[in-house]
Amino acid sequence: MSAPTSAPRSLTGSFPAEAFAQHLTSLAGAPAWWLDRQRAAYETYAGLPMPRRTDESWRFSNVVGLSLDGFTANPAASPTALTSPFGTPHLAFLNNTVVNRNAVPAELVRQGVVVTTLVEAAAQHPELLRAHFMAQPQKLGSGKFAALHSAFVGAGAFVYVPRGVEVKEPILITHAAAGAGSAVFPHTLVVLEENARATVVDHFVSADDAAHFACGANDLYAGHGSQLTYIGAQDWSRTSRSFQFNSTVVRRDARVQSLNLHLGGRQARHESLSQLQAPGAFSEMLALTVADDTQEFDQRTLQIHQAPNTKSDLLYKNALRDQSKTIFSGLIVVDPDAQKTDAYQSNRNLMLSDDAEASSLPGLEIQANDVRCTHGATTSRIDPEQEFYLQARGISKAAADELLTFGFFEEVLNRLESDPLHDVLRTLIQSQFKK
Template sequence: MSASPLSNAPAEGLDSARFAAHLSQRTTLPSWWLDAKKAAWNQFSALPLPSRTDETWRFSDLKGLDLTGFKLPEDAPQPHPKHAAFPQTAELVFSNREAITRSTMPADLAARGVIFAPLEEALREQGDLVRSYFQKHPANLGSEKFVALNTALTATGAFLYVPADVEIALPFVVQHTLTGQNLAAFPHTLVVLGPRAKATLVEFFVSGGPASERQLVAGVNDLHAAEGAQLTYVGAQHWSRETLAFQVNSIAAERDARVLSLNLHLGGRQARHESHSRLLGPGAHSEMLALTVADGDREFDQRTLQTHVAPNTTSNLLYKNALLETAKTIFSGLIIVEPDAQKTDAYQKNRNLMLSDDAEAHSLPGLEIQANDVKCSHGSTSARIDAEQEFYLQARGIAPAAARRLLVTAFFEEVLNKLENEDLHAALTALIATRFQA
């Protein structure tokens, strides 16, 4: 690796000097991109941190949003694999500041125009394509400041482009690893599926070092499914115990497109996830799923929006949280049905499994319906473990801790079962199980 200006930069925080250094390393990237980064930096600098009066931050721990003392990584150590292997089409592994591993994509897919590359490479080689989709439909759920920071400082993340009528069964896999105390990462992944294309992208987000590593992550995804496309997206984060993490998903589904997004939240000290689906063409469907294991005194903050723009569109949200110890979860979900979106069928459900009387689950469901012929509903439930089920397992000799683990896994199955790919299902189940081994 060549010496970079960053290594000479001071380490006080993410200041203008640091941004200037970041930019000066990227002079080979398109000028529109550099301009977008500058604009984003200015926006980040101008926007205030969330305050108590922001409805989109209700119940969140605002004191935890301290961005001081974080620095950009200067190297890219070899990370250890953190997830179970499963059959895949191609893989990209990012470590700290850059892509370090990249498997070769099958030649027939490359020949058909499929692109799977680090975002910065795509910016150089398919700049116009990236430009047409990058933040085309930004999420609007409260983290604008952190999304701006992501655009300004992003150096990692993948670009997946699948042209019309190309169907790919096995997943594309992206792993983001951040290793080092006080490091910050800003992954940005952009997925574009052409008409009637079909593909799955799985992203793993992990800390490479000890659980005590303090880190900052602000990640963003843009997911686009053109007419009739079928996109499955899985984002699984297992950040260190001391990570402040933001992940913002933006989903756009055109006519008859189907998007399934599943976010798995296993780590972080304070992890906020925002997901905004837009149903843009008739027949579009968005399946929004999330699973969270909340223990210790972690906070998981989830904000969602299902915007039905076109008629005859459907969306189904199911967010499940397992809460232990003194953990806190916040779910705030809104369904907006725009005036033209007649015959919308939208559903939203947040289910909390309370494994501790000291844990705290907040649920704020909402509807905003501007059309008159729609089916919309939402619900939230918080329940303890079923005592009869627990006794049944114990009566078979299974110790209380193992019995609870089985019942939490069972609670999550309803969501994992929605994945068509059984190998992926098994890999995610195994990843969740590692969460209970500590």
């Protein structure tokens, strides 16, 4: 085992080799392969430069705001009762420590359903974890931050649903941060075996108004014929900086629907990668963002069709208020033998202010000849006639804008089958308008 590199402080910031070493000591029980992967990740992190304005994958982003300084790499946690509008979490993390857990029903445990921490999973299900944990590529530009996540991830959730088992109620995981400068590394790994079904909710939340640094990942693996619904609700404090990396692997005839809600953070970047690996695979990628004040939301997506007869459908909607900014950059890649691919990508922006700015960079890279790929981006303002119509009924301009934003979002929310989840997401969005 090699000692962690001593890289220049300018490249490691608040996460120097000593901090990494301290992190490793907290993972004394983890298997060697895990620690090896983390060491390799730390080397990558320490060796990579910070993103530059000229990097294509950071186009339009405020790279100057991406400082690594001023954070606490291994923040302490004290037990805190965390409540979530989604319900009682099965696992709740605060500052990278489990603070709360509630078992899934005994019947599901008997069927082999696992909802546990990554560390426990490494001990109890070593093969599964080794096959899936930190196993997916990062392709969307945040190599340095993704490596930082891989180096420091310790606390995280592992959800496993065996072959043919259906989990009806959503599995809820809360990832929280507290205290000024706290750096958190949330991680959720979901593995669905053949024909399994489940809904998993990640709720990211700050326990106070302090500025946090969140650098998380969620890896979703949908085995043959399985169906996964994933909700990621990001509600970090308004001063926080957030990175979230999603990787979704969809196998034969499987279907993944993911909906990411972006509300919090001063600057938040979300990268989402879907790999359609076998015929019949379908990934539905949905996102809703309410940006206000001077928030910046940066969304980068990649839909890779690696097998024939696969389908992906992306719909990202942003509502922008005040001086906020959103960036959407999406790419559909169709491999040479992925004939009969059906890929769709759409980014729609609703401007509620003249001072907001939405950038959109849709893209296609098609190497097969028999495919159906469409992409598009639209940016529109609130229709003044609609606004007047609502005002003429006594609804204030602010309330009218909120109502019209919900109208704009409804197309995405309606894709969710679950009404209770739909309602919670509505409530979260509503609270954004009350801030």
